[in-house]
Amino acid sequence: MYKWEVAGALDGPAVAALAGRLRRDGVRLHQATNTVGTMRYLDGQLTDLVQTCRELGVQLRMAVGPRGLFDIGGQKLASGVVAAASAYRLRGTDQLAQAVDDVAHAVDLGVRGFLVFDEGLLTVLAAVFPELRLKASSNMGAANPAHVRLLAQAGADSVNVQRDLDVRMLAAIRSATTVALDVHTDNPRGTGGFVRGYDVPEIVRVASPVYLKSGNAAQDFSDEAPTPRQIEAIAHQILLDDQLLRRLNPAAVPSDTAEF
Numbered sequence: 001m002y003k004w005e006v007a008g009a010l011d012g013p014a015v016a017a018l019a020g021r022l023r024r025d026g027v028r029l030h031q032a033t034n035t036v037g038t039m040r041y042l043d044g045q046l047t048d049l050v051q052t053c054r055e056l057g058v059q060l061r062m063a064v065g066p067r068g069l070f071d072i073g074g075q076k077l078a079s080g081v082v083a084a085a086s087a088y089r090l091r092g093t094d095q096l097a098q099a100v101d102d103v104a105h106a107v108d109l110g111v112r113g114f115l116v117f118d119e120g121l122l123t124v125l126a127a128v129f130p131e132l133r134l135k136a137s138s139n140m141g142a143a144n145p146a147h148v149r150l151l152a153q154a155g156a157d158s159v160n161v162q163r164d165l166d167v168r169m170l171a172a173i174r175s176a177t178t179v180a181l182d183v184h185t186d187n188p189r190g191t192g193g194f195v196r197g198y199d200v201p202e203i204v205r206v207a208s209p210v211y212l213k214s215g216n217a218a219q220d221f222s223d224e225a226p227t228p229r230q231i232e233a234i235a236h237q238i239l240l241d242d243q244l245l246r247r248l249n250p251a252a253v254p255s256d257t258a259e260f
Helices: 012-023 043-056 081-085 092-108 119-128 145-154 167-176 197-207 228-248
Strands: 002-008 031-034 059-063 113-116 133-136 158-160 180-184 210-213
Touching: 002 228, 012 043, 012 228, 043 059, 059 133, 092 119, 113 119, 119 133, 119 145, 145 158, 145 167, 167 180, 167 197, 180 197, 197 210, 197 228
Parallel strands: 002 031, 002 210, 031 059, 059 113, 113 133, 133 158, 158 180, 180 210
Antiparallel strands: none
């Protein structure tokens, strides 16, 4: 089983435009993940996104705020690799409480799926909101079977693995857990810049159930929705991946069954 997903600063009009563009070529957008987060949108913008996704049959995941990038701490400003590794984690009890409040507010506005950057928050949300769908972010750095299994046990219904894992690594993770995996098929330059289209048929074969996160290379990480030109480039990348998948793994079929 595989599904197509796009992540980024997606608002209602961007999701509608992208889903419509893909539909012209017979490809369905199954899930949209907004990586900016609930706290960066006005309620009206968020309810429009929720309604748009509902009308199009697209599953929506919203990132949870605040996250360390909005914090006053200085560690995220350090240039060292170790310092950067924890940049998205929550700092202190106040931020943890604010993140739970962020989720509760988004639930009131109709959101049912979330992207979570912090392992501790994941355990809290799973206990407080057992009905929600919680995706573990790639910023948690899950890159081995034990880590992915741990995140699933903590409450994640899908795990976004580290972006650069090879097919053998993904197969090993799949052998250790049944949780859905989110796998980037391409990335913007800020996170590696790779495009791995020829891996897509094998990823589906060894890692299903899997969300194929495609079109990232057409975007930069920002708080702004993709432009019409970027939307066309995102769709183009998904269609390229779909073409390779259909040619090299014709037995694979997408799952159009909604999960939430």
